[in-house]
Amino acid sequence: MRNPWLWALLVAGLTACNAEQSTLHVFGAEARAVRQMALVLTIGAVLIVAIMVMLYVRAVRAPEGRLSHDGGMRMVLWLGAIGPTLILTALLIYALPAMRPRATAPGDLTIRVDGEQFWWRVAYDPAGDLSPLLSANEVRIPVGRTVIFELTARDVIHSFWIPGLAGKMDMIPGRTNRLVVQAEKPGRFRGICAEFCGLSHALMAFDVVAMDGADFDAWMARSRAASTGVTASRGARLFDAHGCGGCHAIRGTPHDADIGPDLSRFGERPTLGAGILPPTPANVAAFIRSPQVAKPGARMPAYPQISAADALAIADYLKGLK
Structure with missing residues (x-):
């Protein structure tokens, strides 16, 4: 050299x-x-x-x-x-x-994002009387439209950063910060937490999907419907029996808790654990039994009492939610 x-x-x-x-x-x-x-x-x-x-x-x-x-x-x-x-x-x-922020209008799409240890709670607030559409660890935005992110945190300070879209914005408990953006081309990108927030700070990412306007509207309409795959399967019965519905919501079922991530259409998500693992049934089952192995400091409790076979059945049920 x-x-x-x-x-x-x-x-x-x-x-x-x-x-x-x-x-x-x-x-x-x-x-x-x-x-x-x-x-x-x-x-x-x-x-x-x-x-x-x-x-x-x-x-x-x-x-x-x-x-x-x-x-x-x-x-x-x-x-x-x-x-x-x-x-x-x-x-x-x-x-x-x-350095001036982008101008906004009353009809612009608002997306509320809450940072938590160590995942992202996402809620789409459309114009009109429709209720918010809930999701987790994935943000979808329409290309060419102004989008308002309302950012806060529920535990410690986080920082919302999509490097290819806009600058960083702190997420502070008890305060809501606004970030106004506009995507210029479609694609799948990556966002991260840019503020040290605990043991799994580096394991706290999310997917950003920029979509054509018509595709985004179709996705919003489709996502409001109940998840398919909600059946009386063995995995669904085990999900109920072990109290998973006490923390997680699934549209189309009685489960509507908001302690943990919303699991509606879980089978369509490209990653597990906020961008850290591929969502294979084996990974999902292992995460159910011991989430702290993959994500130290995670607030989800471990379930070692669930057998490997039962955890895999629950994983298969979740993978079928689309």
Whole structure:
């Protein structure tokens, strides 16, 4: 390795290559504006550093007596003070308008997200008299429409961050913060908690699905219906017998508790445990019996008394909810 600095630069550049979770791979108007602002500010900083380097080189290499005292003072004044001040003022004038939040209208979609240890409670509040649509660990948004996130927390401070969509926003117990965004292209992306919140802080992610407007409306209408797969199966009976309905809700059943994540259409979710595991029946069964193994500090109690076969039956039942 002849040039370690070049290799270090290349490795650092690779850290921004993740298309699902990257501030450089943007899919929202706010993230695009932040990326553009960062580029402009970086150019301004490089320009100021270049001026300082020019002054240094001129001072070191200039022959003795070539530069008079008055000439040197003028150079320092213009290149060391007035020039950088003008550059910084121009950057400030450019950045201030870009920091204004996006305007909202009464009919905009509102999505309430509560951070919990260590998962995400999601509620879609549509315009009109419809009741909120509940979900967990997944956020779906329509492309080209303004979306208002109302963010809070129920236990400790969390931080809601979708790198490709917008900047971070703290989630503080007892307070609701608003984040206004607009997705520009469809796709599946990743969001994370950006504030240390406990043992499983790093195991607290969520999926972000940006959808075409018509597809989003169809998904909302379909999701309001009762989950299919709600049958009197052995797994359903075990779900009832072990009291799982005391914490979890499933649309189309008597279970409507809101202590834990809503499990309606659980079979359609691409991950288990807020983005940490593939939702295979074996993983679901293991999570039911001992969630702290996969997610230390999780508030869901362990159920070692449930046999492996019974846990697998419950997992099969949940996987069938669509």
